Amino acid sequence: MAEYEPIIGMEVHVELQTRSKMFCSCEVAFGGEPNTRCCPVCLGLPGSLPVINERAVEYMARAALALNCTIPPQCIFHRKNYYYPDLPKNYQISQYDFPLGVNGWVEILAGGKPKRIAIRRVHMEEDTGKLLHVAGNRSYVDYNRSGVPLMEIVTQNPPPEGLDQIESAEEAREYLQRLRQILLYLGVSDVKMEEGSMRCEPNVSVRLKGHSEFGVKTEIKNLNSFRSVYLGIDYEIKRQIRILEQNGEVVQETRRWDDERGVTVPMRSKEFEQEYRYFPDPDLVPLKFTEEWIEKLRSELPELPMAKLKRFMSDYGLAQADAEVLIDSPELAEFYDTCAASYKDPKTVANWLTTELLRLLNASGKKLNETRLTPAHVCGLLELVDAGTINRNTAKAVFEEMFNTGKSAAEIVRQKGLEQVSDEAAIESVVNRVLEANPNEVKRYRAGEVKLLSWFVGQVMRETKGKANPATVNKLLREKLES
Template identity: 40%
Template sequence: MQWEVVIGLETHTQLQTKSKQFSGASTTYGAAPNTQACEVSIALPGVLPVLNKEAVECAIKFGLAIDAEMAPRSVFSRKNYFYPDLPKGYQISQFELPVVGKGKITIQVPATKNAEAYEKVINITRAHLEEDAGKSVHDAVEGMSGIDLNRAGTPLLEIVTEPDMRSAAEAVAYAKKLHELVQWIGICDGNMQEGSFRCDVNVSVRPKGSEKLGTRREIKNLNSFKFMQQAIEYETQWQIETLEDGGTIQQATVLFNPDTGETRAMRSKEEANDYRYFPDPDLLPLEVTEADKTRVKAEMPELPQALQARLISEYQLSAYDASTLTASRSLADYFVAVVNAGAEPKQAANWVMGTLSAKLNAEEKNILEAPISPKLLASLLKRLSEGVLSSSGAKHVFERIWNESSESAQIISVNEFGGLDKELRIIDEIILKDDLKQVSDTGAIEAIINEVLAANQAMVDEYKAGKEKAFNALVGQCMKASKGKANPAQVNELLKAKLG
């Protein structure tokens, strides 16, 4: 029998607010245990929750970004369950009336050996505001467990999809796209290691062609795209083998063990009615007006798809370049800053996607840690475009600046740099000190060519006999004779003229 996997995701996105969802306690990560747990966090009798306005604005931003339906009136509910790190005995969440309703996100699924790349629309069912629970800490004291309530009450936006994904690759592509989007619009820092972006993945299988959904198992708290891929692939295979062996799938919550690459059942999976949802009597309904949405929209950055379209139309970049440059907001901002500083768009795109990104990846840095600023890179590309630097010379200057990790490193005051911007002074100082200025003088290049031709008559004869490779060899000899400083385009042009 052929099987089809059906996948839906629930993503807990920690919102970038300074205070908690229903109190003024700090959300700063890494504080000593229980130092950020106020009266509301620990549920002292008589305390009342007060909704965080900034968290609501984050939810509105997300709704606008995915073109979602947004409820003019939404309600907070109590989700009842008992766990040591949930001091109230319930979590304040939204159930029947969430703030963000149906929306959509378009993903790009990368090519594989067996399939080409493709686009797919993933439907968002809802996104609702809620508070996080605390954290159980085991063996901090040998043989004992403790409770850290610093996270209790931290604002979350839980984003729930329809069961639209049919492979681990689609699920990972969606998670990455969502991860990029929530950072782009500034509602989440996206730090998966700190738990700011956690995914629960619902996986079921069914016979191919069947419309009936299989029994799902929920893989909890995946905080790595790599682990998500591994967990889904293992869980899918486990469910198929269980069914083909005559077994049945029991609805359950499961955990993924990255050391073994396996999932294991943690507990039976609850249904919504098990949580005994009811409206929270301490919180008024949340009303979002058209004026609220208009105000928040005016504060939002240009969205990735809109920026991609602008890079294609205004800068004449390819769809691939535009997509790559908008992989993150910081990368896109860097590229736009390089162009705004005077660089030609296609050349800037090539350097940002190529030399700069390769260096960042090699050193495991993000674009915000790059020691070469957009204006400095634009100045380097200016000298390259002017022919002052060769391509290899430009890369040499780039490496010098990168390794010195300071834009002002070793600048000297000489008259010939007097009227230049600081960034151009840095570039020109390195060109001068390292003797990198490209030779573009026609007479000087002709003299080099004449010497090379005189010393390599055999290559000349081969070229005239029709062997094109001999021409490239002669170009190489000319570049070697000039110590790499001759303008390659001029060498090619003048050499062809000499050879006739």
């Protein structure tokens, strides 16, 4: 049977986390009562004039640089004209042939075969209002979102020499995750797919393997999570291959992902006219960027997540899976970095953070910066374990206590008297007591039921409030039971 290969293009929209809108001073926020963050500019009232938000441009330029784009010396805004009630002006201020950033790439690891996914452009625009479809023949419109700074990032297929394109649903998901991480590190957006501050509209086509011409593509909408991006694209690839295998033809159309049924369905919407009659917005003068300004922004970029991932693996010897968990949030990555730099065994720190810390964060619903835990506290705890002052089990309890109270490990151990008891004589007396109190279990053990050993260990630990050195307990119990 013929083999097919998919080609995937990604169009991603990201709402910026500025304080005010792109072209007016209305506040940017999520939720709230409808139409309470609107003014003549974002309502498109006659006579109003847009003025560009300086920080929004800076944020998007920062993003363009982090995505390895070139920032041309000049860019302009265009009007994209179409009639739909999500836009009160009947046009969206966007960019056309002179966007903010061009020719970039994002690195993905693609299961061990790293790829640089080509980015065609990064451009600035404004978000639209929100349509709420209600029962009957009416829609409600909320313009709170209208005019929120929006960044569009589009991949390039086919890619230019030396760069790659996305060729599977898995790669599409990773591309999106890497993009999210980068924007999170830059602090320009909260990039939440569930709240719509990052939205993704992939287009998918398949072709016979080895052919250079693209097949007919479809666009998928309504993908509100990384999972649905993966599932939607995967479904669409398989659907198109099935059509081609039956000698059918793929129809160029926009399809909606139905998350409940796990299928894409044609949107019964009237297709938008693809004739947007773009023209330069006369209300907005061009932007010119000096080389110094661009270089200043570039020099201020933080270490980006992929670089951090590679450094954690090479400098700290972490496995990729652990490094991925740590770099996924910039706060956690920085926390770990500080710990790993000052403690002798970076892998052990990584284990503690990826298990205990994440467990506590998940259970409490807190963010790292809302807790009072510090890297110094974590290192201090591990040093107490190394010195034999406390055992690992006690350390877990102390970790939780540090997480909740912000006290240091040494302080908690001292206040609660948790120092590990390694003194053989002291432990031996407890062991003797436990054995005398449980003659039946001793008999069963000696009759061959050796798995009772851990039960005895548990009894001794209970007697010593978990403070006994487990190795010593094991050794003494064995000696006495087997003599």
